[in-house]
Amino acid sequence: MFKRNIDMKVTEHIKKAKEKTLFSFEIVPPKKGQNIQELYDNIDPLMEFKPPFIDVTTSREEYVYIPKEKDLLEKKITRMRPGTVGICASLKYKYDVDAIPHVLCGGFTKEETEYVLVDCHYLGLDNVMALRGDARKDQQYFTASNGGNNYATDLVKQINDLNNGKYLHDIVETPYKSDFCIGVAGYPEKHFEAPCLESDIKRLKEKVEAGADYIVTQMFFDNKKYFDFVKKAREIGIDVPIIPGIKPLAVKRHLQILPQIFRLDLPPDLVSAVEKCKNNKEIRQVGIEWSIAQSKELIKAGVPVVHYYSMGKSSNIKAIASEVF
Ligand code: FAD
Numbered sequence: 001m002f003k004r005n006i007d008m009k010v011t012e013h014i015k016k017a018k019e020k021t022l023f024s025f026e027i028v029p030p031k032k033g034q035n036i037q038e039l040y041d042n043i044d045p046l047m048e049f050k051p052p053f054i055d056v057t058t059s060r061e062e063y064v065y066i067p068k069e070k071d072l073l074e075k076k077i078t079r080m081r082p083g084t085v086g087i088c089a090s091l092k093y094k095y096d097v098d099a100i101p102h103v104l105c106g107g108f109t110k111e112e113t114e115y116v117l118v119d120c121h122y123l124g125l126d127n128v129m130a131l132r133g134d135a136r137k138d139q140q141y142f143t144a145s146n147g148g149n150n151y152a153t154d155l156v157k158q159i160n161d162l163n164n165g166k167y168l169h170d171i172v173e174t175p176y177k178s179d180f181c182i183g184v185a186g187y188p189e190k191h192f193e194a195p196c197l198e199s200d201i202k203r204l205k206e207k208v209e210a211g212a213d214y215i216v217t218q219m220f221f222d223n224k225k226y227f228d229f230v231k232k233a234r235e236i237g238i239d240v241p242i243i244p245g246i247k248p249l250a251v252k253r254h255l256q257i258l259p260q261i262f263r264l265d266l267p268p269d270l271v272s273a274v275e276k277c278k279n280n281k282e283i284r285q286v287g288i289e290w291s292i293a294q295s296k297e298l299i300k301a302g303v304p305v306v307h308y309y310s311m312g313k314s315s316n317i318k319a320i321a322s323e324v325f
Helices: 010-018 037-049 082-095 110-122 152-163 197-210 223-235 254-262 268-275 280-301 315-324
Strands: 020-026 053-056 061-069 073-078 097-105 127-133 181-186 213-219 242-246 305-309
Touching: 010 097, 010 181, 010 213, 020 037, 020 315, 037 082, 037 315, 053 082, 082 097, 082 110, 097 110, 097 152, 110 152, 127 152, 152 181, 152 197, 181 197, 197 223, 213 223, 213 254, 223 242, 223 280, 242 280, 254 268, 268 280, 280 305, 280 315, 305 315
Parallel strands: 020 053, 020 305, 053 097, 097 127, 127 181, 181 213, 213 242, 242 305
Antiparallel strands: 061 073
């Protein structure tokens, strides 16, 4: 296995690359009870492209119904894909790569968030992605936990406070302060709750002013959306790196679920190319080719990193990276 520079901030990786575009990707923790080996099997083929960092998502808690006697069901709240911080630590030490846990407002009190961050600090996970999270599946609107952060900006402030030795209920006089590099989300096609893109970008600026060091975008399939977004962000003074997020379309169902879940548009040319396919194998190939074209154009435009949403499957990301990196 090759040895790499770790314990670096995302912003340092970008600086060190000296305008060469980097490759990175995001993974989702396995469902509770599954073997972590499956995750490694999907990551192994991507390591040859030397990702300086890998993101690991955090899932929100959800209700499950447990069968009881006499056809009764018991409602319990659970997290189906726990283990984000543990997975990050295992990736960091297994692959010599910086691993980035996603930290959510939703489902956590500020105290619980502080403990997650303290764990990250002890484990040498010095990059974190600060996100609000979506509404829980049984809720129509996002509602913070009692005593939790309401918006990603509040979470960024909490992380920044920790970097200054300011814990929730104490100011800790210590030379051993955390020094988290903080990522936040940006939406080239606007976050679905925002009244307009301009207002959403103003909110993004608040996250940067609160201490965010870089931005990773929601997936998009039309690069023009990303270029316009970056232009608007720069015009209002957002000067941190804006990393584009790319997802290869892989099955016909994506035509419905990607717009529904991520509130984005799919370009008509992509939709018609998918509709002409006879099976999912052909669709997967269309998705790969589309992502290759997107990636090449983004790299030509000088983006710092192309970040791929792997959703646990790496073969299509490998096919793209082989052509592009
Ligand atoms: P925020 O930045 O808080 O914004 C949410 C909405 O509130 C926006 O419409 C914004 O314009 C508005 N807003 C912000 N501040 C204010 C204010 N003060 N007053 C009024 N309105 C305001 N979800 C997960 O559950 N787990 C993950 O691991 C995960 N990873 C992600 C990674 C990336 C790169 C991206 C792009 C998204 C990810 N998400 C994840 C999804 C994310 O949690 C949702 O999109 C969520 O709905 C918004 O999160 P945010 O951090 O962008 O929220």
